[in-house]
Amino acid sequence: MQLLEFQAKELFREYGINLLDSISSTNIEDGRKHAKELGYPFVIKIQVPVGGRGKAGGIQKCQNDDEFELKYPQVMDLTIKGEKARAILLEKMADIKKELYLSLFLNRSKRCYTIIASAEGGVEIESVKSQIIKEVGLGEVSDELAKEVAKEMELEGITADQFVDTLKKLSKLTIEKEAELVEINPLAIMQDDSIMALDGKFVTDDNSNFRHDELQKYQEKTEIEERAEKSGFSLVELDGDIAVVGNGAGLVMSTLDMLSDNGGKPACFLDVGGGATTESVYEALTLISKLDRVKGILVNLYGGIVKTTVVAEAFLKAYENNLIDLPVFSRLKGTESERATEMLQGSRTKIFTTVEEAINAAVMGVKN
Amino acid sequence: MTGIFELLKGNPGDSDYENKGVIVQGITGSYGSLHAKQMIKYGTNVVAGVTPGKGGQKFEDKVPVYNTMQEAVDATNAKISIIFVPAKFFLSAAKDALNAGIKLLVAIPEHVPIRDTMETIDLANQKGAIVIGPNTPGIMIPELIKIGIMPPMPFKAGKIAVLSKSGTLLYEISDALTNSGFGQSITIGIGGDPVNGTRMIDAFEMVKDIPDLEGLVVVGEIGGDSEEILAQRIIDSKFNKPTVAYIAGRAAPKEKRMGHAGAIVMGTYGSAESKISMFNKANIPVAKRPAEVPVLLAGKMEKSD
Numbered sequence: 001m002q003l004l005e006f007q008a009k010e011l012f013r014e015y016g017i018n019l020l021d022s023i024s025s026t027n028i029e030d031g032r033k034h035a036k037e038l039g040y041p042f043v044i045k046i047q048v049p050v051g052g053r054g055k056a057g058g059i060q061k062c063q064n065d066d067e068f069e070l071k072y073p074q075v076m077d078l079t080i081k082g083e084k085a086r087a088i089l090l091e092k093m094a095d096i097k098k099e100l101y102l103s104l105f106l107n108r109s110k111r112c113y114t115i116i117a118s119a120e121g122g123v124e125i126e127s128v129k130s131q132i133i134k135e136v137g138l139g140e141v142s143d144e145l146a147k148e149v150a151k152e153m154e155l156e157g158i159t160a161d162q163f164v165d166t167l168k169k170l171s172k173l174t175i176e177k178e179a180e181l182v183e184i185n186p187l188a189i190m191q192d193d194s195i196m197a198l199d200g201k202f203v204t205d206d207n208s209n210f211r212h213d214e215l216q217k218y219q220e221k222t223e224i225e226e227r228a229e230k231s232g233f234s235l236v237e238l239d240g241d242i243a244v245v246g247n248g249a250g251l252v253m254s255t256l257d258m259l260s261d262n263g264g265k266p267a268c269f270l271d272v273g274g275g276a277t278t279e280s281v282y283e284a285l286t287l288i289s290k291l292d293r294v295k296g297i298l299v300n301l302y303g304g305i306v307k308t309t310v311v312a313e314a315f316l317k318a319y320e321n322n323l324i325d326l327p328v329f330s331r332l333k334g335t336e337s338e339r340a341t342e343m344l345q346g347s348r349t350k351i352f353t354t355v356e357e358a359i360n361a362a363v364m365g366v367k368n
Numbered sequence: 369m370t371g372i373f374e375l376l377k378g379n380p381g382d383s384d385y386e387n388k389g390v391i392v393q394g395i396t397g398s399y400g401s402l403h404a405k406q407m408i409k410y411g412t413n414v415v416a417g418v419t420p421g422k423g424g425q426k427f428e429d430k431v432p433v434y435n436t437m438q439e440a441v442d443a444t445n446a447k448i449s450i451i452f453v454p455a456k457f458f459l460s461a462a463k464d465a466l467n468a469g470i471k472l473l474v475a476i477p478e479h480v481p482i483r484d485t486m487e488t489i490d491l492a493n494q495k496g497a498i499v500i501g502p503n504t505p506g507i508m509i510p511e512l513i514k515i516g517i518m519p520p521m522p523f524k525a526g527k528i529a530v531l532s533k534s535g536t537l538l539y540e541i542s543d544a545l546t547n548s549g550f551g552q553s554i555t556i557g558i559g560g561d562p563v564n565g566t567r568m569i570d571a572f573e574m575v576k577d578i579p580d581l582e583g584l585v586v587v588g589e590i591g592g593d594s595e596e597i598l599a600q601r602i603i604d605s606k607f608n609k610p611t612v613a614y615i616a617g618r619a620a621p622k623e624k625r626m627g628h629a630g631a632i633v634m635g636t637y638g639s640a641e642s643k644i645s646m647f648n649k650a651n652i653p654v655a656k657r658p659a660e661v662p663v664l665l666a667g668k669m670e671k672s673d
Contacts (some may be wrong), residue, residue: 002623050623108562108592108630111486126635138486178483180562181634205562207629208481210456234627249560249627250534250589253616258657260619269620271627302536302543304519305406333543334519356657 001204004047006089007218008182008200015173017166017184018196022091028072034090035068044068046075047087051124051201056080061093082239086220094198099186100153101125102167104136104174106181106205112137113174115145115167119153121186141171155189162195163187177215178208224287231283232273240265242362243288246300247276255300255355264363267294276306281314282323289324295366296327300355303334312340315349324348329362331355369496372554372574375447375472376513389415389446390515391470393453393461395433396422400452403476403517404431407450410514416440418449418464437461437468450474450506450515458502459484466491474515475501475565479629485563492565499565503628504557505535516557526551528665529575531568532587533558533594533630537616540658541587548662553578558594560628568594569601576607583610583665586652590617591630591638599646610668613647614655615640 003011006024013019023034024047035042046058053059058078060071076085099121107114113136120128132152134145146164155163166187174182183201190196204215221229228235234249244259244266246252252271259266268291272280288294301311311332318324328349332340341351352358378385390407394400395417404427408414416434417427423435434440437449449470453461455477465473466488473492475485480502492499500507506516510523518535522543528550532538535557542552556571558564566574568586575581584607588595595615602611617626617633618640625632633639644654653664 106482106562109567109594109597111489111563124635138483138490178481180482203634205482205629206625207455207479207561208483211481234625236621236624236626238621246536248534248536249631250532250537250587250616251540253534253589253620253626253631254537254540254614254658256620257616257618261656266619269626302539304521304536304539305402305517333540334521354659356659 001206001219002049003202003204003218004049004086005045005200006047006087008202009197011173011177011202012197012200015169017169018162018194020092020094020196020198022089024087024089026087028076031072031088031090032068035065038090038092040064041093042090043093044071044075045089045091046078046080046085047089048080048083048085050081050083053080094188094196095191096188097191097193098189100189101128101185102170102187103181103183103185104170107135110135113171115141115149117149117153121188125185136171140175141168143168157193159189159193159195166195166197177212178205179203180205224290227283228270228287231280233280233284234269234271235287236269237291238266238268239293240267241293241295241366243267243270243291243294243297244300245270245272245284245288245297247272247302251300251302255298255359258355259298259359259362262359262363264298264359267291276301276303276311278310278313278317281311282317285314285318285324294326296329296362297324298358298362299328299330299332300358301332301334303332303337306334307336308332308334308340309336309343312343315344315347319347327365329358329365331358369498370471372472372498373578375498376507376509384413386512387413388448388513389413389444391415391437391440391444391446391449392417393437393449393451393465395419395427395431395452396425397452401427403452406517407514410520412513412515415444415446437464437470441468441470447471448474448515450476452476455479455481459487462488462499463491466495466497471497473497473499473565474506475499475504475559476506476517478503478560480561482561482563485561485565489563489565500557501559501565503561504559505538507554507556509554510552518555522546523555524551526553527580527582528552528585529578529581529583530555530585530587531558531571531575532556533560533589533628534587534616537587537614537658541585541614541661544659544662545585545665548666550583550662550665553581560589560630562592562630564594568598572598572601576605581609583612583669585661585665586611586613588613588615588643589628589631590615590620590626590640591628591632593637593642595643596646599650599652602652603650608672610665610672611652612655612661612664612668613652614658614661615643
């Protein structure tokens with residue numbers, strides 16, 4: 001999962017990384033109290049799990065009560081890249097000399113943690129040419145390596161010392177929490193030459209959740225996502241009108257691509273997992289029936305060891321129980337597909353031999 | 369490190385030539401037992417199973433079950449194992465196998481923490497062992513040996529190597545290849561996790577010198593940069609066998625994990641565009657649909673004739 005800025009900063013604080021004073025809230029009443037505690041001037045920052053907040057107007061300076069009353073609701077109402085505000089962070093205004101960039105990420109191809117640092121911060125790192133990249137291995141960043149990075153960044157005196165300290169703390173945090181990415185952008189040099197983390201991004205390895213109860217309070221899931229997880233499904237909600245269901249992440253992604261190529265708009269990505277059963281497909285249909293925007297369901301299953309008749313049974317049961325009243329366009333490949341087709345004859349599930357045919361029918365079907 | 373074909377097939381004259389023994393870790397669990405049976409049915413020589421606490425039993429009245437990998441390896445001398453334990457217990461099962469002398473470890477579980485995978489790879493490197501996975505459908509030489517969970521129907525013996533991150537797309541695309549007359553010399557499941565025991569380039573190194581190899585199919589997906597690195601390696605090594613790629617996830621939104629732990633685009637890192645443009649640079653056509661893969665491969669073969 002990707003943590004929000006204020007959540008990442010809670011972890012930074014716990015690990016002793018320098019931060020400005022800040023308080024998060026989810027309504028203006030609490031916000032007013034925090035404004036008094038914090039004192040003007042401060043910055044209002046929208047909390048969304050995506051980047052590009054500044055450009056979208058999600059970060060606003062605030063000098064007095066009037067500005068606060070105007071801007072807090074404005075920022076709260078923003079939607080950035082489809083994401084609504086989860087909270088608002090009020091943070092003291094900073095007197096910055098220079099902005100740096102610092103991150104630690106899991107380098108997949110080198111299979112180790114890797115530092116990226118740059119003397120140019122505050123912008124997207126992809127656009128920065130002067131990147132310092134250091135492979136770390138599986139352990140923490142050593143004092144020596146941290147000093148080397150500080151030197152290459154041409155930092156001196158107290159700034160260099162604090163940078164080394166920050167990098168080492170960040171590394172400890174990354175390893176202890178099993179993060180895939182921890183980023184501070186910008187990491188600021190203040191007027192007094194000290195170092196402060198002005199932003200925070202933190203992506204965890206969800207597969208290590210069972211070892212990190214302390215991070216579960218940050219987990220935010222819709223009811224549907226929670227039920228999907230319980231059934232061992234992967235579900236990503238999208239904003240179209242055709243629900244896409246299949247077995248295996250690759251196959252469902254591929255179906256999503258082909259549907260989009262043909263002008264269809266996916267309403268969700270739903271992977272029931274490698275082995276589909278009557279129960280799992282029935283539960284998948286149940287979850288889809290709860291998504292209002294869905295006008296049709298596209299099913300692409302490569303049965304393999306699973307018999308397609310087992311899947312057909314789930315559809316029949318779903319119609320019998322009035323669970324779904326939507327057209328289903330389906331391609332069931334694998335054993336017993338002829339019998340499955342027979343079973344579904346006369347129902348609202350149309351079976352196609354190729355996925356291309358099923359997709360075309362689905363795109364046409366939801367138009368009518 | 370022993371070559372993959374030597375491990376899977378052996379050499380003519382070996383007493384176990386084309387009949388290499390495989391140990392199934394987690395053989396008494398529901399998933400492990402289902403697939404152990406399927407593997408045996410396919411002709412894989414399953415010589416032992418391991419489930420702590422279940423030692424002394426016989427699986428399907430034939431295959432002896434041991435408590436530890438050391439006992440199983442001592443009794444059978446097998447060099448290959450396949451793991452079917454829950455993700456939480458993966459690391460200890462993998463260590464047990466590698467410390468007992470296993471040289472090819474096929475890691476089926478999904479949801480293994482990255483740190484556990486990295487520790488496993490670290491130990492495998494020290495021991496000179498190959499890890500396939502985790503979150504892989506497995507590895508197979510069609511019609512000879514299957515170490516994995518793939519259904520048998522899509523595959524046929526032949527001369528095309530298939531490398532795939534995804535399981536079901538491996539079946540789908542192998543099926544399309546088989547139907548077009550392209551059998552497979554080997555198929556390797558890389559796995560859908562961010563960190564893989566055998567990366568795309570490692571798998572490429574395993575297959576690129578197969579003497580009668582006629583073509584290579586790469587099935588990638590969004591996330592990471594293993595496809596880009598492979599494309600660069602293909603350019604650098606002047607590999608000239610007909611090669612075709614497929615990349616899933618073009619329509620996926622950024623910063624969302626699409627089912628596989630590894631399938632996530634962060635910024636431009638891991639995007640389909642980046643992978644497709646690198647394959648184009650390597651003169652490798654990228655199919656838009658799985659069904660297009662054999663068509664593009666046939667086209668490439670005509671050109672190279």
